[in-house]
Amino acid sequence: MMMRTIRILGVLCFTAVALNNVEAAKRPELSGVLAISSGDAVFMLDPTTGSVRDVETGPVGFLFPAPAGVLFAPDLIHGNTTVIDVRHGRVSGVLPGVTLPRFGPWNDRYLIVAGALTIVSYPERAPIFRMEGDFKRPWQVEIGRPMGGSLLILERDPNGADGSVISAVDLGSREVVGRRGFEEDLLRFTIVSEVGLMAVADATKGVIRLLDPATFLDVAELVVDGGVADVISLTGKKDLFAVGSAAKVFHWHLKSTDEGLTAEADEAVEIPGAGVRMVLSRAGDALAVVTDKGHVVVIDPKRAEVIGSWDTGATPRDLVWFDLSQRGPVLPSWSDGGGGGPEEVDLSSGTK
Secondary structure (H helix, E strand, C coil): CHHHHHHHHHHHHHHHHHHHHHHHHHCCCCCCEEEEEECCEEEEECCCCCCEEEEECCCCCCCEEECCCEEEEEECCCCEEEEEECCCCEEEEEEECCCCCECCCCCCEEEEEEEEEEEEECCCCCEEEEEEEEECCEEEEEECCCCCCEEEEEEECCCCCCCEEEEEEECCCCEEEEEEEECCCEEEEEEECCCCEEEEEECCCCEEEEECCCCCCEEEEEECCCCCCEEEECCCCCEEEEECCCCEEEEEEEEEECCEEEEEECCCEECCCCEEEEEECCCCCCEEEEECCCEEEEEECCCCEEEEEEECCCCCCEEEEECCCCCCCCCCHHHCCCCCCHHHCCCCCCCC
16 A cells, blocks of 8 residues: 555656646746846846856946947946956956947947947948937937838936937938927837837836837827836737836737727736836847846746846846847958948848
8 A cells, every 4th residue: 555655656746847847848048148237337147057247347327239249338437338258257348438339130230329320330340321310318229120120219318307209210211200209208118019019118107108100109008007117028929018116027918909909917927126127038038127126037928927036236227138149240241242332231131
């Protein structure tokens, strides 16, 4: 009788282990490095091992990932830019001046928005193209093809004063094709491409504003308990996530119907503090949040569950999920065509 009981328990234990292995196999792989700017340092967290290391950079706000394991950390106070070798967790150099590179889909050139719009080669840092503009307070810049090859620019004052401006620039025609000013303080935005809308975190109203990305006109609003600090959407999905003062990650499923847009709220995921920034993994199947106290939480958005949590002890300014697998350029694509030069670069090209 005792032997029979032991055998049954053994089968049950084996079954439980097998089920756990199946569940684990379905969870997203936590590859890459999470980088957090805080104080005079950048903290780098390996979500696979949980190890944290930091490098001194001077006072840093936004972080700018570059191909081949490079991270730019501009110091606006002292007017220089620390270049970090993320793979080895060390400073590889300091550049004079403030460098704010946005790479988008390219790895042989980057874009800078600072008054004008400039395309610069990488790693040579040679000017390719300059478009005069009036982008005085760039806060968030997104490069991609959600609206036929346009660049979206959100301008706001760091203190949240004097309202906000959203602009769209067509990289093919090199013209501003849309622009709208807002009295409210807009913090972040994301494109929910599956429903063709732009979701914007409105700090003044404490809501997510859903805008038509062609006109920037309001379509609907989603109320966020405790206000909203950041908003993000899953790649190729109709899911929208938001964080704010409440210690939760909010989740909605958006759907376009004949009657209009519907937003079904899913169960919120609790986190240890107010959410400051959110980022997606390279595969778009894991969501990382950093709180005001420096906790980094990784969430499986499909299961609405926390799959990793660490305390960096750093008050965060920015968070990026760094993809170490992206290769750097061997030779700029504009230099191997046997003629022409940088001025003939097709800026609307989505891939190399």
